Amino acid sequence: MNARRPRRFRGRRVSWLRLGASVLGGLALLVAGVAAVAPPFSFLPTGTPVDQRWFAGYYDVTLDQGVALAGDEMIAAPGGAVLAFVVAAGDADCTPTWGKTYTLDDAATRFDLDRRIERMRREGHPVMISFGGAINTDLAVACTTSVDAAKAYGAVIDRYGVDSIDLDIEGKTLADRSSWGRRANAIARLQGARPADHPLTVWLTLPVAPDGLTADGRDLIAGMLSAGVKVAGVNSMTMNYGIQDPKNLVDVSKRALEATASQLSTLWDDAGLDLPPGGVWELMGATPMIGLNDVTTETFTLDDARAFTAFASDRGLARLSMWSINRDHTCGPNYPFTGTVSTQCSGVDQGDETFAGVLSNGYLGRYANAVVETDPPIIEDDPKTSPYPIWNSTTFYSAGVKVVWHGSVYVAKWWNQGGNAPDDPTLDTGAAAWSYIGPVLASDQPFRLPQLPANTYPEWDATTLYNQGDRVMVDGTGYEAKWWSRGQNPARSILDRDYSPWTPIEGTVDAGASGEGTGGNAAGAAGPAAGAAGPPATG
Incomplete structure (x- = not known):
């Protein structure tokens, strides 16, 4: 009753080499079966393409x-x-x-x-x-x-x-x-x-x-x-x-x-x-x-x-x-x-x-496949709708002043006059006097200088000698003298704040003309005045 049962395959030992081969063979059949119904490894998450x-x-x-x-x-x-x-x-x-x-x-x-x-x-x-x-x-x-x-x-x-x-x-x-x-x-x-x-x-x-x-x-x-x-x-x-x-x-x-x-x-x-x-x-x-x-x-x-x-x-x-x-x-x-x-x-x-x-x-x-406008048309700038004055090679510009040229807005990096157009492709970043900001937008408002009520200050006169602190008006915009001058058109100070003896009275010129806002249309009045001069050596 208590006799031991004989073992099957008595004396035979397990071959680990043969067992491994059998397992690998089974895995190969499994992979082959999956591959028959789906691309290899398609069932595995791959993260973002x-x-x-x-x-x-x-x-x-x-x-x-x-x-x-x-x-x-x-x-x-x-x-x-x-x-x-x-x-x-x-x-x-x-x-x-x-x-x-x-x-x-x-x-x-x-x-x-x-x-x-x-x-x-x-x-x-x-x-x-x-x-x-x-x-x-x-x-x-x-x-x-x-x-x-x-x-x-x-x-x-x-x-x-x-x-x-x-x-x-x-x-x-x-x-x-x-x-x-x-x-x-x-x-x-x-x-x-x-x-x-x-x-x-x-x-x-x-x-x-x-x-x-x-x-x-x-x-x-x-x-x-x-x-x-x-x-x-x-x-x-x-x-x-x-x-x-x-x-x-x-x-x-x-x-x-x-x-x-x-x-x-x-x-x-x-x-x-x-x-x-x-x-x-x-x-x-x-x-x-x-x-x-x-x-x-x-x-x-x-x-x-x-x-x-x-x-x-x-x-x-x-x-x-x-x-x-x-x-x-x-x-x-x-x-x-x-x-x-x-x-x-x-x-x-x-x-x-x-x-x-x-x-x-x-x-x-x-x-990598972003759509970039590679051949944009040359845009003719319209001073009636432009958000900043249109660039002019004969005008003086102070650092920070913004202009429009060929449908784009640029800002002056330093005081300049003449020279290359703002969009000149031959200049590198260090040599260009202008920095590109971005395109003119459909939402932009035309460049206009705010107006003071008539007769707020006397009209500027080219023959009058003005001293520091004097105030005048040109085309409805007010200006204050920074030092004495005669014959210096105050309108030049809209774009040339460094060397004009005048400065727009705060609150009367839109911030765009000073490099801080949208500005008003002073392109025609802001060109260089005859007899332009820098500040005198003494105040």
Whole structure:
């Protein structure tokens, strides 16, 4: 009863070589079967197709100053630009502004933002508008209804003609759950009003921790999807983790992105939405803060940028950005606050490299086939409709003065007269006296000098000797003498502020003539006057 049963194949040992061959053979048959019904590896997510990956650095519009030329670095940066940040004018004022610093009209007149955006579009560099940010009042918070919020968002979208927007939701705005529904319904309303062949692309930019999105971030995304918002992707702010000893900022960011990918997969599944063909990474973007971060123990170097871009490329993230284009250069030698984060330089030695150049490597696919106007017609300028005086080779121009030539707007880099036309292609950047800003826009107003009431001041007389402080009028515009003169036409000061003995009385000349606004039509009256002279050696 207790006899042992004989073993089958007694004395035979397992051949691991034969077993391995059998397993490999079985796998080969399995792969062959799959290949018979589908292309090789088509069942594996591949991330975003290379020709659809894109880079766009953030550009802080609120740092621009009225008299300073703004945006040249924005235009020169590779890829596109994300302009930041549009916010409400006040806690209870739903009017959109640029960081409460400029109204939309201010940005147009003070530094030609509308014109620069149109230039980028024509040159194949798309622009995205970012709403929100870490400070100020978000539109969804200030607007009391989703209808009002939709109007505010829509006014910005329509003005700049953009098809893509970025909702940067962080800090107190992310914690304000009362605004979530207004924002979601407003964006869904705007998307629903667009034709199917011209959709509004919406990205959510959210903070991440080393373990991924915060609870508020996850819930906000779920709410947007539930409201019917078509979310193109989620851009993770891979910065400011608050780790005292991060050791390797790239490793922390990799971990954060891997965790975010898992969270987004769950969110899309819970919403009953299919992931894109490339998998969850096709829904993702990442934005590091270049150089010194707000957390002093965290610094993102150029080597970090290379490693970060390699990881993004390997996973197939759809989008890379950075904060910010304004900071993408080494701080100058006169900046004494080493170790302190600056809004205008990175705080690390970049040599001849830029972070944008590194991070955009492999992320310019979307721009490769951009339509660029390569053979534009020569435009005949019309002084009756031109937003600035039309360039004239015999006129004197001060630095900062704007002119129109062949349908484009230029600004003088230094005092000049005569010389090459502003659009002369034979001059390099250093030799040209003019900088190209952008095209004349259909919305531009004709160049006109505001008028004073008749007889406010005496009419200027060529034979009269005028002393400092004297005031006169020419064709309804007021001028004040800076020093003594005789026979010097005050109208010359509209374009030549350096050597004219006159200056337009503040408030009577539109800012365009002084390089700060749209201006008025003084082209005919602003030519060089006979007997022109500089200021005397003594005041």
